[in-house]
Amino acid sequence: MSDDVNERLREKTMQIVSLNQKMEALQAQLSGSQRRANELGTKLTELENSLTQKDSEIQMLQTQLSTTKGVLDTVGKEMQGIKSEQTQLLAKKKPESIGASLKDELTIAEMTIGRLREDLKQFSHTTTAVLNQEEGALAKLKEVLLEVGDPKYRILNMVLAKKSIRMEEIASRLVIDMTEAHKHIEALQTAGEVQIRDGSTILPAQKYLELKVPKDAWSSMEPTDVFQELEEFIGKTDDTASIVCAMETAVEIIEQKLARSGSLIFQMRRTIDAWKKQPGNIEELTYTIKDWKGRAQALG
Structure with a gap:
């Protein structure tokens, strides 16, 4: 009797052990399933974010391409207008008047058409790069739009790039006459984008010439370093207001930091x-700032 009881106990024990093992196996499977579910959830979130980003990029591309199409339409109309004007001129010209003046007009027209063709070629290459999602393509497209778009923006780009440019050079580079160049420049001057010196030299407006003095950065420097920064700052601008502001900032900092500097x-x-x-x-x-720097070094 005792043996039967013991046998049944062993069987029950074995069953319990087996059940525990099965539960552990199921628990492990459940944990694995939960882990995979979490991984899938993470991947799903990443895919959703990626789709959102792609949607934004597509919208941006659509906007850029729409702008490009508008500019291309404008360029196309310009080319048609030039061809139409030349046709009318040729029709109106009397045989005896066809000479140097007509050749000059044809030369200008050819130069203009050549420039427009180059503009179209630039647009073609850049938009293709954007569609292919090449690195830096969007920035290049914006640059091209500025270069070949509204003449006023092109002129402003030239002025900002060269800091000083004569009106004759602007007219030559845009292949336009002086009257038209002057009209665009006056519009830019009225808008506060450029200034005209001596009637023919175009400079950036004052807002582009002024440099901001990094007072907070200078305040944490040693006096000699402040003078070094001041010297470098002066070398970056010829704007009097910016230079005076920089010197006033420097003297305020030096006065606080340097003893016996009266x-x-x-x-x-x-x-x-x-x-x-x-x-x-x-x-x-x-040279004066270099001297100040040497004196500050001696006092420091």
């Missing part, structure tokens, strides 16, 4: 006052 501060303030009354020579100012 004589140096006095000289700096005197130089600032002189520049406020009349702009001086930048090269001479650079």
